[in-house]
Structure formats: structure tokens, C-alpha cells
Amino acid sequence: MDYFLSEEQLMIRDLCRQIAEERIKPVRAELDEKEEFPHAIMKALAQADLYGLIIPEQYGGLGGGCLENCIAVEELSRACVGVSTSFAASFLGAYPILLFGSEEQKSRYLGQIATGEQMAAFALTESAAGSDAGSIQTQAKLVGDEYILNGSKQWITNGGEAGIYSVIAITDRSKGPRGASAFIVEAGDPGFSAGKKEVKMGIRASTTAELIFHDCKIPKDRLIGREGMGFVVAMRTFDKSRPGVGAQAVGLAQGALDEAAAFARTRKQFDKPIINFQAVAHMLADMATKIEAGRALVYSVARYMDSGAKDISKVSAMAKLFPTDMAMDVTTQAVQVMGGHGYMRDYPVEKMMRDAKVLQIYEGTNQIQRNVIGQELNKEYGRKG
Amino acid sequence: MKIIVCIKQVPDTAHVKLDPVTHTLKREGVASIINPFDLFALEAALRLREEAQGSIHVLSMGPPQAAEAIKEAIGYGVDEGLLLSDRAFAGADTWATTAALAAGVRMLGGADLVICGKQAVDGDTAQVGPGLAQRLGLPHVAFVKGWRECAADHLVVERQMDDGFDLVRLPLPGLMTVVREVGEPRPPSLKGKMRAKKYEVPLAGAAALGLGEAEVGLAGSFTQVVEVFAPPASGQRQMIEAPAEEAGRLVIDHLVRDQIIRLGS
Numbered sequence: 301m302d303y304f305l306s307e308e309q310l311m312i313r314d315l316c317r318q319i320a321e322e323r324i325k326p327v328r329a330e331l332d333e334k335e336e337f338p339h340a341i342m343k344a345l346a347q348a349d350l351y352g353l354i355i356p357e358q359y360g361g362l363g364g365g366c367l368e369n370c371i372a373v374e375e376l377s378r379a380c381v382g383v384s385t386s387f388a389a390s391f392l393g394a395y396p397i398l399l400f401g402s403e404e405q406k407s408r409y410l411g412q413i414a415t416g417e418q419m420a421a422f423a424l425t426e427s428a429a430g431s432d433a434g435s436i437q438t439q440a441k442l443v444g445d446e447y448i449l450n451g452s453k454q455w456i457t458n459g460g461e462a463g464i465y466s467v468i469a470i471t472d473r474s475k476g477p478r479g480a481s482a483f484i485v486e487a488g489d490p491g492f493s494a495g496k497k498e499v500k501m502g503i504r505a506s507t508t509a510e511l512i513f514h515d516c517k518i519p520k521d522r523l524i525g526r527e528g529m530g531f532v533v534a535m536r537t538f539d540k541s542r543p544g545v546g547a548q549a550v551g552l553a554q555g556a557l558d559e560a561a562a563f564a565r566t567r568k569q570f571d572k573p574i575i576n577f578q579a580v581a582h583m584l585a586d587m588a589t590k591i592e593a594g595r596a597l598v599y600s601v602a603r604y605m606d607s608g609a610k611d612i613s614k615v616s617a618m619a620k621l622f623p624t625d626m627a628m629d630v631t632t633q634a635v636q637v638m639g640g641h642g643y644m645r646d647y648p649v650e651k652m653m654r655d656a657k658v659l660q661i662y663e664g665t666n667q668i669q670r671n672v673i674g675q676e677l678n679k680e681y682g683r684k685g
Numbered sequence: 686m687k688i689i690v691c692i693k694q695v696p697d698t699a700h701v702k703l704d705p706v707t708h709t710l711k712r713e714g715v716a717s718i719i720n721p722f723d724l725f726a727l728e729a730a731l732r733l734r735e736e737a738q739g740s741i742h743v744l745s746m747g748p749p750q751a752a753e754a755i756k757e758a759i760g761y762g763v764d765e766g767l768l769l770s771d772r773a774f775a776g777a778d779t780w781a782t783t784a785a786l787a788a789g790v791r792m793l794g795g796a797d798l799v800i801c802g803k804q805a806v807d808g809d810t811a812q813v814g815p816g817l818a819q820r821l822g823l824p825h826v827a828f829v830k831g832w833r834e835c836a837a838d839h840l841v842v843e844r845q846m847d848d849g850f851d852l853v854r855l856p857l858p859g860l861m862t863v864v865r866e867v868g869e870p871r872p873p874s875l876k877g878k879m880r881a882k883k884y885e886v887p888l889a890g891a892a893a894l895g896l897g898e899a900e901v902g903l904a905g906s907f908t909q910v911v912e913v914f915a916p917p918a919s920g921q922r923q924m925i926e927a928p929a930e931e932a933g934r935l936v937i938d939h940l941v942r943d944q945i946i947r948l949g950s
Contacts, residue, residue, distance in 0.1 A: 349875040
């Protein structure tokens, strides 16, 4: 399919494909097995300027939009979603600053993120606040010229690896969801530390850790936007980032199809390659069709967002929901096509199937995505009525 | 620090074959790449620039299409390029090649450090780097695998040897050739690739370099390639048939006898 990508977008795709083939594929099984953070690959991505992809040019980035991000993430995910998660999480941490930060915050932090000198991370989830983000407990109290943070965050991607954290904390409990605020916390801030590193089913190359705030003092100019804007910051961040998760799913599913189709052409049973059996060919046909549908949706939504559209919540949720459900299905089918081989660690598809699951869970479960789409539909049709 | 990196465009060695009839390299349909060892030279230059600031120029001699190799180098983040291209350069051996490259280095105003890959994968001579140093009257160290010190007037480099490495002080201006261990080449950068797309590669021929036709190309060469051929497979092999452990011992005996390995005491 030709998606009429610009010359620059093709350049991004080719470069990411090259890095995926040369740097990621040869080590992905080992990173998965050892549950090891891919420092060398992150450095290569930084040297390739990829951390600057969506950072505006005035802060040292390339000024790309959602589509450029999706193209890059798709290619990296084709090789390893653990690696692409570590990479994309930096943008997730950067979005609050990019969207709502002051000029001073932008010039101080975005440049470091663009060069890859510092990775960023986004911290919202807590042990008692997952889908119900409104019930977070971490507090921030203004004392003199400083905010003092207390509490802990859970399952934070790049936790302990990042240098810059966008953290959501409660500044006024009496105001409910309007009492949350967003802050920038730096790795070396007093009273801030990374806790337990989680052991996971998939995306094992990425680091998922607890963050602990124990009388963590930060200057008051680290507040992003105004007090009370915390949930607006979080929701607008997710609106921007969700198509990127869809792109991870498209890349992952494509990687699984690549493996399954190549296998089916060479694996012989009953004296012929199994791709010549209709049962297998139809499975591959369905997989390829669903992947193309997912890619078309992700690219269209990304282009729509890059056009400056404001009403993006619904389509952004769709661009996460459909491809991630699709990737779970496609990777499961890839294992099925490859049979016993697919189930063994000698082949990459069992890892792909494990990696796929988290895409239906993180950055808002797919049930929450359906809630978002449903609420938007209710509003739309309410206006029409 | 001003660095000049010499690179060569070569056929993609992974795909090159010899024509069994004419015994020449089959170049049709074979992509051209930067000589892999020169990528290590580029990586060394990029790391030295990160450490000591300064600029990197990339220099190559070749046909007009070698401009692609210069552009590729721009994609890795070098500052400027220069391609030495002239029909008169054709058929140059390593001596005549160094004549052109030395003139190219002078045209660029000289450098604090010239870096070459240890050898090209097509010719495999490993002579151009040291020869160029000789032409320029520069001290040189070959087979450099890394450096310990990088100062304005010298480098302390590690020269790879069969049994370890030598620590050598290289006064600057100087020249070094590098081996793989100097560091894995980074991927090209997006900003570099975007610049490379628009970059117009400066060209210089023999006249612009102040070189006479007798000094360069085939005319300026002491050696000529008469024939290129693949060594015929000798077909000599010896089968060892014995139980695994005994066979292993016999193989080791053989390797020791042929001095391929040495057993520790």
C-alpha cells in the first residue's frame, strides 16, 4: 500500500527499519530473556536524532507530528515492542511539558529530551488508581517556594531510567478530579527515588518501576500549567499518545505476519508448503487484511491530529483500540500458523504474543477506550438531537 | 581539532562475485557501499569530535558516483566532503592513489588528524593510509583500536597487535588507520540525512589539485593488476573417523602440529 508519505517520512521509516534490523532484531531475544534495559539501542536512537522527532525545532528537535512518531514507532515495534515502549515512553513524559509547559520549562527540558541526553517518563498510575485515575493519593503541598510531594506511583515505564518525570499529584483533595496538578520531577530531586522493578509477561526489555516520593521537595516553578489542571494535562497527553500505541500494535502484528508467512512458505507437511493449504492461507489473509486496516486507521487519525483538529479524543481512542485488539489476534494466529515451532522460544512469535497483551492494557485499557468513544458518541448524537 | 577522514566506495562485499570466465569482479547489479573499515574511521572521527570539538571533512577518490559515498558520510554527521574525480585517476595503484589524496588533504588546508580505515575490502592492501602519511610527511600509527588521551598536540592510542596492544604517543598533526575495535559505527542521523539530500559534493580533478598526468592513475603507478582470480579450491581434506573424544584429541594434535593453536602449559 502507498500511504503517500513525504520524502522525509520515508527517510524516517527507512532509518528506523535499518536500526530495527541491525540493532534490535539480533538482540531482542536476549533482552527479553534477561529482562535487560536496552541502553545501547537507546543511545543509537539518540544519535539518529529520533528522540527529537516530535520536539519543535526551536528546542532542538525535528518538529515532526503524530504521523512521524507513528511511522518511527511502527518500524521499531516490528522488531521489538519492549524497545519501542522504552523509546515512546519518553515522548509520553514530554507531552505534558510540550502541551502545557511554560516557555522556561520548555527550553529547560525539551532540548535534553530531544538529544536523548535525558529520557522522560509519565507518572499517573498508583496501586489504587488505575482506570479510576481520579482516586490517586500522591499529594503535593505548597510550602513557601516549594512543593512537597508524598506518595508513590506504580508501573511507571522508564521508572529509574528517565531523568525527567511528569507526575500527577493531588494539590486540593476537596476539589475531586479538579484538585490534581501536574509537576516536573527530576531524577536527582531530594526525597525522590525509584522502587521495585516489576517482572513482566512481555515487553521485558522495557523497565517498569515504582516511584517513591518521601517529602520530595521541588521548586514551585515545576508546576505544569496551573494548579487543578492535572487531569486535563493527563487526558490531553493520552489523546496525543494513543495513536502511537496503535502504531506499536501495527508494527508488532506486521512483524508476526512476516515470521508466520515466511515460515508457512518453507514448512512442508503432507509433501507441500503449508501455505498451500487453504486453512493456513486464509489465516494469513485475514491477518494481512486486519493489519492493513489498522495501519490505515492509525495513519488517518495521525494525519487528522497533525492538521490541528481539536476534537481528537474519539478518533485517538479508536486508533488505540482497534489496532491493539487486532495485534493480540494476529500474534495469536501467528503462533497457531507456526504450531509447535511458534510456541517455542527459538522462534520470535511467542514473545510477540506476550508483548501484544500489554497494548490492550496500558495507556488506558481497551475498555476505557470504549468508554471514551461511547461518551463522545453520546455527546455527538445529543447535539444532533 | 580538524579531522579528515579518507573513505573509499567499494562494491557491497556481501554480494560481490568473480566472473568465472573473465576472472574480473562482476559489478553489474552490485550495490556500492562505503568500505566497512572506513565506517570505523568515521565513527572514530565522530567520537573525537564529541570529545575535542572541531570539524570533520571526508575525502574520497573515485568515479563521479562516489559522490554518493560522500553524501552517506554527511548523513552520519560529518561537516564537509570533497571528491577527487578525474579520468586520469583511473587504474591508480596505492602509490598513485596517495598522490591524489595527499593533494586533496592540502586542498582542504591540511588537518590535525587524518583517519583511514585499516584497509579496503576490495583491494585489501592496507597501504594507502601509511602511504598517505609518507606523502604528507606525517607521523602515523596503523591498526588503532582506541585512544587513552586526546590533546591538542598529541593522541595516546592503542595499536592492536597479535598478542595485545601497544600504547603509542601520536604527535599531531598525524595520521592513524583504525580497526573494528575502535567502536561500532552509529546509525546515520535524521538531521544528517536531510542535509545529505541537499548537499552538493565539491569535486576536484587533477588540474585543480595541481597534479600532472604522469603522477596519477595508471601512469603514476608502479604496479598493475594483471589478473584477478579466485584461488581454486584445493579439495584437500582429511576425515577423522573416531569416537567423539578421541576425534577431538586428534583434531587438537593436528592444530598444534600445524601451529594454528598453542596449548597452555
